Amino acid sequence: MTGYRESVRSLLKERLLDAAYERVTADGWDRLRMAHIAATAGVSRQTVYTEYGSKDAIGxxxxxxxxxxxxxxxxxxxxxxxxxxxxxxxxxxxxxxxxxxxxxxxxxxxxxxxxxxxxxxxxxxxxxxxxxxxxxxxxxxxxxxxxxxxxxxxxxxxxxxxxxxxxxxxxxxxxxxxxxxxxxxxxxxxxxxxxxxxxxxxxxxxxx
Known part of the structure; x- marks a missing residue:
């Protein structure tokens, strides 16, 4: 079960990075907000903060x-x-x-x-x-x-x-x-x- 959870979490992190990549390359880093990543990835903003903690960590x-x-x-x-x-x-x-x-x-x-x-x-x-x-x-x-x-x-x-x-x-x-x-x-x-x-x-x- 632990391995399954880790796999799911790894996939989630990649999904969030894909969303961040999409927003940064389209709109620029300065306009990126954690809420934008959450909306693009289809998750809550809290989920983004839980996985990465800050915009700098995403970067x-x-x-x-x-x-x-x-x-x-x-x-x-x-x-x-x-x-x-x-x-x-x-x-x-x-x-x-x-x-x-x-x-x-x-x-x-x-x-x-x-x-x-x-x-x-x-x-x-x-x-x-x-x-x-x-x-x-x-x-x-x-x-x-x-x-x-x-x-x-x-x-x-x-x-x-x-x-x-x-x-x-x-x-x-x-x-x-x-x-x-x-x-x-x-x-x-x-x-x-x-x-x-x-x-x-x-x-x-x-x-x-």
């Missing part, structure tokens, strides 16, 4: 659910280039940035922040520890298994740097995804002491 749950979805796609990109860590990270970063640019929730987060409502953006910036820890753990575990030839200390530093740079460019992109992916993969190569790519100078630029 964190929404962001973390998107992170988990992104990580599934990132894993596929890494697997497709498992033999080459630099190309694997390049593909993963390119996928992440391109997907983020088209993600309705992330668009809403960034749009709301430009309007002065930055509560949800904080889960990508000043209160991003859960995001960074989840992504860092996934990539760190993957790198340790797939690329044991990278020294552990260098691997840890490379993973942290790649994750933080990628999240930074999601929030404030400074170049197209392909360009940023190339730069981040170069950072990985330098930190992990990977061999230079064919046709690249020591400074990472193309041969002339």
């Amino acid at each position: 964190q749950a929404l962001v973390m659910r998107e992170v988990e979805r992104f990580l599934a796609g990132i894993g596929e990109q890494l697997d497709a280039h498992r033999e080459d860590p630099r190309e694997a990270v390049r593909a993963a970063v390119r996928f992440t940035l391109a997907s983020a640019a088209d993600n309705p929730l992330l668009k809403s987060i960034l749009t709301s922040s430009r309007g002065g409502e930055d509560d949800l953006l904080a889960h990508l910036t000043t209160r991003s520890e859960p995001l960074l820890e989840t992504a860092g753990t996934m990539l760190g575990d993957y790198a340790a298994r797939a690329w044991p030839f990278i020294a552990p200390d260098a691997c840890d530093l490379a993973v942290e740097t790649v994750v933080r740079l990628t999240v930074s460019h999601i929030v404030q992109p400074s170049a197209p995804p392909d360009v940023t992916a190339d730069r981040v993969s170069l950072v990985l190569a330098r930190i992990a002491l990977l061999p230079e790519e064919d046709g690249a100078r020591k400074d990472g630029g193309p041969e002339t």
Whole structure:
């Protein structure tokens, strides 16, 4: 019976997040109210408060659910280039940035922040520890298994740097995804002491 209750509660939480996602992507985070989530999900407002407690908790749950979805796609990109860590990270970063640019929730987060409502953006910036820890753990575990030839200390530093740079460019992109992916993969190569790519100078630029 306990397992059944947990399953039902898990389904309810997903239902509430689906409702919140629908309202946020349609109307923006600043206009979201717990009553809106309840009405969209077809439950009482008290049910929303019982499951999540606050609007901020809903926001964190929404962001973390998107992170988990992104990580599934990132894993596929890494697997497709498992033999080459630099190309694997390049593909993963390119996928992440391109997907983020088209993600309705992330668009809403960034749009709301430009309007002065930055509560949800904080889960990508000043209160991003859960995001960074989840992504860092996934990539760190993957790198340790797939690329044991990278020294552990260098691997840890490379993973942290790649994750933080990628999240930074999601929030404030400074170049197209392909360009940023190339730069981040170069950072990985330098930190992990990977061999230079064919046709690249020591400074990472193309041969002339």
